[in-house]
Amino acid sequence: MKLIVGIGGMTNGGKTTLANGLHRSLPNCCVIHQDDFFKPQDQIAVGEDGFKQWDVLESLDMEAMLSTVQAWLSNPQKFARAHGVSVQPGAPDTHILLLEGFLLYSCKPLVDLYSRRYFLTVPYEECKWRRSTRTYAVPDPPGLFDGHVWPMYQKYKREMEANGVDVVYLDGTKPREELLREALEDIQNSLLNAAR
Ligand SMILES: Nc1ncnc2c1ncn2[C@@H]1O[C@H](COP(=O)(O)OP(=O)(O)O)[C@@H](O)[C@H]1O
């Protein structure tokens, strides 16, 4: 059985933290991080606002991400071994792929592949504060959050909702352990339902 689970939502909502917790807790579980598919800096367009447009789908090499997902789909055992995940003897036929990223549900070829789509959110102030404590491969210039990151988040979320994408919202201000417990229970239920 193969299950693809999306850990999406806003920047600094706690996606990586939750994905890493699930990765440690679930059998035969691999993770693909969307952040690993950002195009090189010199290929990122500069907007009329003067900011590099990091927070748009075109800044990510989604074809490469899709190929990685296809590689898992065609042979999850081989994919797991290649990514240092040992296949558990007790559950050799169950394979879980976690996709983690801020624009998971805006990519059309991917959107129907998920068995579960989580969407982590925190209030604007919390998001801005968490973001101010992070240093990305390319650090945020002053004003990027309000000038580009937040407006793009709102735009893509609006589009996702208008397209009727079915997501499970998670409150990213809850304690990490609670979020992990909640998601684990839900995924285990999905596995049971899929096995019926
Ligand atoms: N449930 C939580 N409660 C409080 N802080 C959290 C929680 N989850 C993550 N964080 C913190 O928020 C920041 C962003 O977390 P991260 O998992 O990297 O978010 P994302 O992958 O969504 O950008 C980190 O400093 C992390 O320690």
Ligand SMILES: NC(=O)c1ccc[n+]([C@@H]2O[C@H](COP(=O)(O)O)[C@@H](O)[C@H]2O)c1
């Ligand atoms: N990883 C990188 O190369 C890079 C560079 C510049 C900005 N970012 C930021 O990464 C964010 C998405 O990642 P998180 O969801 O982990 O915050 C985007 O909001 C984007 O502005 C990433």
